[in-house]
Amino acid sequence: xxxxxxxxxxxxxxxxxxxxxxxxxxxxxxxxxxxxxxxxxxxxxxxxxxxxxxxxxxxxxxxxxxxxxxxxxxxxxxxxxxxxxxxxxxxxxxxxxxxxxxxxxxxxxxxxxxxxxxxxxxxxxxxxxxxxxxxxxxxxxxxxxxxxxxxxxxxxxxxxxxxxxxxxxxxxxxxxxxxxxxxxxxxxxxxxxxxxxxxxxxxxxxxxxxxxxxxxxxxxxxxxxxxxxxxxxxxxxxxxxxxxxxxxxxxxxx
Numbered sequence: 013x014x015x016x017x018x019x020x021x022x023x024x025x026x027x028x029x030x031x032x033x034x035x036x037x038x039x040x041x042x043x044x045x046x047x048x049x050x051x052x053x054x055x056x057x058x059x060x061x062x063x064x065x066x067x068x069x070x071x072x073x074x075x076x077x078x079x080x081x082x083x084x085x086x087x088x089x090x091x092x093x094x095x096x097x098x099x100x101x102x103x104x105x106x107x108x109x110x111x112x113x114x115x116x117x118x119x120x121x122x123x124x125x126x127x128x129x130x131x132x133x134x135x136x137x138x139x140x141x142x143x144x145x146x147x148x149x150x151x152x153x154x155x156x157x158x159x160x161x162x163x164x165x166x167x168x169x170x171x172x173x174x175x176x177x178x179x180x181x182x183x184x185x186x187x188x189x190x191x192x193x194x195x196x197x198x199x200x201x202x203x204x205x206x207x208x209x210x211x212x213x214x215x216x217x218x219x220x221x222x223x224x225x226x227x228x229x230x231x232x233x234x235x236x237x238x239x240x241x242x243x244x245x246x247x248x249x250x251x252x253x254x255x256x257x258x259x260x261x262x263x264x265x266x
Contacts, residue, residue, distance in 0.1 A: 030079050032072070035095040042067040045097075045242070059181060066186035068094070070124050070193060075099040077123025078116055085112030097246065110212060117208045121194040128190025135183040139169030149187045201227055201250055202257050221258035225251055 023034040046063030047056065075092045078101040083089050085107035093100050107113045128149045136145015144165050151158055158166070170180070198206040201224035202217065211217035228251035235243035 028076070028080065030076070030089050031091040033091065033093050034068070035093070037096060038068070038071075038094045039064060041097055058178070059185070062178070062182050062185050063189070066182060066189050069186070070127060070189050071099045073127045074120045074124045074193075074197075075101045077119040077121075081119030082107060082112075082116040085109070085116055087112070087116065097249075110215075114209060114212050117205050117212065120205050121197050124190045124194040124197075128187045128194075131183050131186045131190070135175075135180075135187075138173055138175050138179075139166070140173050141165065141169055144169065148184075150191065199227060200224065202254050204250070207254075218258060218261040221254045221261060224254035225258070228254065 021036040025032050042064040043060055045067065046060040048060045051057050051060060071094050072092070075094070079089045079092055082101070082103060086105075086109075087103050087107045088105040090102040090104045093102065107116055129146060132145040132147070132149025133142055134145065135148060136142040139145065144162070147162060148158070148166070151162065197204050198209070200206045200210045200220050202208065202211065202220045204224075207217075207220035207224055210220045210223075228247045232244055232247040232251065235241075235247060
């Protein structure tokens with residue numbers, strides 16, 4: 013039987029001595045998350061492609077954050093695999109100390125936020141205002157939601173230092189993904205990093221599963237009322253995983 017990443021179209025490479033595999037389905041999932049099902053014109057398709065590229069870059073940076081921090085803490089990294097809705101860093105050996113494990117878990121979201129800050133800095137430098145770029149990365153990264161003062165500074169920068177439209181879209185989409193995905197990933201929902209982090213700190217993984225179930229239920233109902241069907245499916249899937257893990261953790265305690 014072939015391994016999960018043995019598909020002929022699986023992209024494979026190695027970086028920092030760590031093997032990486034990207035399964036074909038991950039590109040499809042990213043395209044759907046980027047709005048591919050609602051594309052009606054060429055401009056929208058370009059935005060979807062930018063979302064896919066920025067999303068894949070964020071996933072890889074996130075997983076390398078886990079892998080490199082884990083290796084620094086004494087862990088043995090086997091490989092990184094990107095498949096479905098996210099990535100997974102496979103370890104042969106985890107850090108021996110709890111603090112090392114906590115830092116390893118936290119390193120993923122922090123790496124994504126650092127990538128967002130880097131994109132913001134590069135954007136700001138092109139506009140002639142590096143500080144503005146960093147503000148764009150950590151204030152809600154969609155232009156229309158930014159304070160009026162920041163919007164005016166952004167427009168002035170674009171007029172003063174013309175930046176290609178495609179590059180502008182990549183910066184904005186990339187910063188938004190880094191910000192929102194990191195925020196979502198830090199929610200106390202198992203097996204997201206927030207759930208693992210809480211479980212490690214309190215040395216009890218059943219509690220993050222219970223919180224995860226409640227959060228998935230609450231956010232799922234809100235998404236249902238807002239007709240956000242993709243969010244409903246994602247939250248339903250995460251809720252099911254939390255239910256399964258909770259059953260496992262409770263059996264182990266008996």
